[in-house]
Amino acid sequence: MTLPWHIEALNPPFGDPGFFLLHSYSGQGLLLDLGDLHKLSAKQILKVSHIFISHGHIDHLIGFDLLLRMTLNHAKHLHLYGPPGIIKIVEHKLQGYCWNLTAHHELLITAHEIHEKSIEQCTFACRHKFHPEPGISMTRKSSAICENPTFTMASTTVDHGIDCLAFALKEPLQIKIRPQELNRRGWPPGPWLSQVQQHLQSQSPAETIIEIAGHSYQLQEIADAITQIRPGLKIAYVTDTGFTPENRQRLLPLIDGADILLCEAAFLESTADKAEISKHLTAAQAGQLAHQANAKELRLFHFSPRHSDEKEEFYRQAGEHFNGPIS
Numbered sequence: 001m002t003l004p005w006h007i008e009a010l011n012p013p014f015g016d017p018g019f020f021l022l023h024s025y026s027g028q029g030l031l032l033d034l035g036d037l038h039k040l041s042a043k044q045i046l047k048v049s050h051i052f053i054s055h056g057h058i059d060h061l062i063g064f065d066l067l068l069r070m071t072l073n074h075a076k077h078l079h080l081y082g083p084p085g086i087i088k089i090v091e092h093k094l095q096g097y098c099w100n101l102t103a104h105h106e107l108l109i110t111a112h113e114i115h116e117k118s119i120e121q122c123t124f125a126c127r128h129k130f131h132p133e134p135g136i137s138m139t140r141k142s143s144a145i146c147e148n149p150t151f152t153m154a155s156t157t158v159d160h161g162i163d164c165l166a167f168a169l170k171e172p173l174q175i176k177i178r179p180q181e182l183n184r185r186g187w188p189p190g191p192w193l194s195q196v197q198q199h200l201q202s203q204s205p206a207e208t209i210i211e212i213a214g215h216s217y218q219l220q221e222i223a224d225a226i227t228q229i230r231p232g233l234k235i236a237y238v239t240d241t242g243f244t245p246e247n248r249q250r251l252l253p254l255i256d257g258a259d260i261l262l263c264e265a266a267f268l269e270s271t272a273d274k275a276e277i278s279k280h281l282t283a284a285q286a287g288q289l290a291h292q293a294n295a296k297e298l299r300l301f302h303f304s305p306r307h308s309d310e311k312e313e314f315y316r317q318a319g320e321h322f323n324g325p326i327s
């Protein structure tokens with residue numbers, strides 16, 4: 001199956017963590033963490049609109065400057081999401097440069113700080129020398145932190161000594177209309193088709209009535225007759241997480257049923273003590289998480305360089321707990 005999202009690791013598994021995701025149909029690009037970005041092309045970086053930062057450790061943020069450098073001359077609005085403290089981090093990074101010649105540049109950066117019960121927002125405009133504009137606070141009612149037509153991003157906070165965000169991207173339901181079935185029933189295309197799609201996306205009751213050419217039909221009847229529906233793809237991202245019962249309890253509902261689980265595996269069994277101290281996962285624990293979450297596929301990253309000559313061992317140890325494909 002061709003995936004609607006192209007997923008590319010920013011670096012080989014022993015390098016800085018992070019992934020570039022590109023939506024094939026809309027061309028929209030996302031970043032999961034901001035490790036060293038030098039392997040991405042300028043074209044790829046310019047497609048990025050949303051950046052999701054797990055936490056403020058340098059290996060997850062060092063790519064910020066290159067992202068800024070590449071997008072500076074472009075009329076873009078970057079949305080960056082991160083844990084408590086991310087607004088200050090972004091402000092400090094931006095104020096680390098002089099901006100006397102950029103008054104006509106249109107780049108905007110909005111930092112969204114994810115708290116348990118609220119999302120704090122602050123925008124930095126290049127034309128205002130990236131001084132922070134007055135902040136906005138919004139109540140957070142669910143795990144969702146960002147919703148747009150191509151995806152919804154949800155997150156939960158885990159303990160890594162500091163707050164660290166795990167993310168799950170979910171596509172909306174993929175609804176295809178079958179034109180031959182429309183013809184067969186003599187239903188003329190019209191605005192009712194988008195009503196049907198909207199009702200299906202928002203999971204309206206099956207008995208919802210839709211009018212087609214002066215006749216009333218139930219939503220379910222129309223859906224069965226003329227649509228082909230598949231659940232949207234789910235891509236989960238877990239990094240820098242201690243394998244504690246509390247963290248697993250928070251992670252599992254978020255990553256449950258992921259089609260692709262992108263999961264850190266910093267250590268091997270021989271250094272499990274180091275994983276525990278530094279609040280990271282071992283490869284075996286990543287495999288257990290994938291198994292417990294009923295993930296369909298596991299992709300490992302963020303291997304500790306101390307194991308640089310044992311690369312295959314990461315996949316083998318994860319595979320002792322997870323039967324699906326591992327790469």
Ligand SMILES: [Zn+2]
Pocket residue numbers: 055057160240
């Ligand atoms: Zn970290």
Ligand SMILES: [Zn+2]
Pocket residue numbers: 017057059060240302
């Ligand atoms: Zn890290």
